[in-house]
Amino acid sequence: MRHVTRITPGLPAGAYKTYQIVQPLATHFRPATCEEVACGAHAHGWRTLVDETAELGQRQAHYIRRQSGRRFVEQRTPEGLTAFTFEPGQRCFGRHQQPLERDPLYFVRGGDWRGNPLGGRPYQHRRGDDWVEDFAEHQDRISRQIERG
Template sequence: MRRVNRIMPAMPAQAYKTYQIVQPLATHFRAATCEEVACGAHERGWRTLVDETVELGQRQAHYIRRLAGRRFVEERTAEGLTAFTFEPGQRCFQQHQQPLEREPFYFVRGGDWRGNPTRVAPFKHRRGDDWVEDFAGHQDRLARQIERG
């Protein structure tokens, strides 16, 4: 996992709020077809390279040959890999998602990345405009406190 480099904030965590716009996959997206998302693999075909000298590659090759139900041409590369070339017009292996026409969730949480020491429960705004107004007001209060020292 990549380490995040954060600048230490000027004030304690309780002086901050975290503003978050959330669109969970479970409630704001649905499964989509290759055609719906203009999938390049579906439109132009694609090539999958598999290393059958390792267990994962063996399982992948087995799936492609026996279970995938897709049309392909199989060949060996100079590097000893198995190349599966899939023709256009068939479903790729990706699970595409399409956003639903649904308003995101607008949350305001106490604290920042260091935590929520005041244990203030998250607040969910009903409208994006209210969230923006809350955000702007909080930024203004912080700026004034920093100016005062």
């Protein structure tokens, strides 16, 4: 998981609103083939190094040799690893996704990344223009409050 550096907020989480646009994998994407996403491994082939001295490496090598159904050349490296070199034109081991032509979901939630201590339910705008207008009005309210001191 990627580490996120955040600025420590000056107010409690309940003083904030979060405006969010999301495209969940489950509803806005579908599985795709290597060809559809111009997968480099599919186009040019790839090499997988496996350490068969470890249990995981043994399982990986067994899968590649007996179950993957892919064409490869097997070699030992000077470091004692097993190198599987796969020729181009076959499905890679990755999982590819292709976006569906669906509008994203537009949410306004109470709180910030620390949570929603006031417990309000998220509001979902039906149209992106409404979400933008809500955001602009919220920014305007903040600006006016700052001007007043």
